[in-house]
Amino acid sequence: MPENTDAMRDLLLPRATVVTPNLFEAWQLAQTGPIRTIDDMKEAAVRIHDLGAKNVMIKGGNKLNHEKAVDLLYDGKDFTLFESEKVQTSFTHGAGCTFASAITAQLAKGKTVPEALEVAKGFITEAIKHGFRLNEYVGPTAHLAYNKYAGGNRGE
Numbered sequence: 001m002p003e004n005t006d007a008m009r010d011l012l013l014p015r016a017t018v019v020t021p022n023l024f025e026a027w028q029l030a031q032t033g034p035i036r037t038i039d040d041m042k043e044a045a046v047r048i049h050d051l052g053a054k055n056v057m058i059k060g061g062n063k064l065n066h067e068k069a070v071d072l073l074y075d076g077k078d079f080t081l082f083e084s085e086k087v088q089t090s091f092t093h094g095a096g097c098t099f100a101s102a103i104t105a106q107l108a109k110g111k112t113v114p115e116a117l118e119v120a121k122g123f124i125t126e127a128i129k130h131g132f133r134l135n136e137y138v139g140p141t142a143h144l145a146y147n148k149y150a151g152g153n154r155g156e
Contacts, residue, residue, distance in 0.1 A: 005029065014052030018113060020100050021048070026058045037064070038072065038081070045074035055113050057103075059096065062086045069125070073117055082117060084125040091131025091139030098141050099124040122146065 005028050013019060013029075021028075023035040030047035032040065035058070045056040060070040068083040102123045106116030127141035130148075134140060 009051050013048065016053050017107065018055040018057055018100075018103055018117075019048065019053045020057045020059060020096065020103065022059045022061065022096060023063050026056075035060075038066070038070065041070075041072040042074065042079055045072055045079070049074055049076050057082075057117060059099070061095075062088065071117075071121060073114065075113065080114060082121045084121055085129075087125065087128045089128060089131055089139075091133060091141065092128055093131075093134070093138045093140045095124060095128055095141050098127055098143060 009029060019029075023041075026041070026044040026048065027033065027035050029051070030044035032044050032047065035041055035044055038060075041058045041060060041064075045058055048056045048058075054076070056074045058072045058074075060066070060072065062069050064070055067086070069086045071082040073080040073082065099120055102120035103116050106119050107113070111119065123146045124141065126145040127143055130142035130145035131139050132142060
């Protein structure tokens with residue numbers, strides 16, 4: 001629905017501290033072509049930033065032809081890559097919302113945007129790694145995995 005994308009561009013992005021589109025969402029917001037490389041991510045991030053978003057974190061996840069799961073932050077000046085191990089699983093329901101919530105929690109604790117993204121990336125990687133089957137169609141991420149398996153809750 002083009003009107004929804006237009007509303008996001010015009011009304012939401014200028015108010016956002018951090019936006020976290022996946023590759024398809026970034027393509028739609030930036031009005032580029034399909035995003036297949038890190039250079040494509042950079043182009044889309046610049047375009048989304050130019051729409052008013054203060055920080056753009058494009059989630060590449062395991063969709064790029066890269067040995068790691070790669071996300072890209074653009075703050076208007078610099079690009080920062082956030083890499084983690086690629087986890088091959090279909091149990092990723094809610095991963096985007098969980099990632100955004102983890103970022104928000106870290107910002108509320110006073111972390112800088114890069115610090116918040118670093119913690120959130122670790123959190124969601126563990127949550128995806130330990131996701132579980134809910135039924136024959138879907139499985140959610142495991143939100144407690146960070147504390148249980150990665151030594152989380154260290155003041156993060």
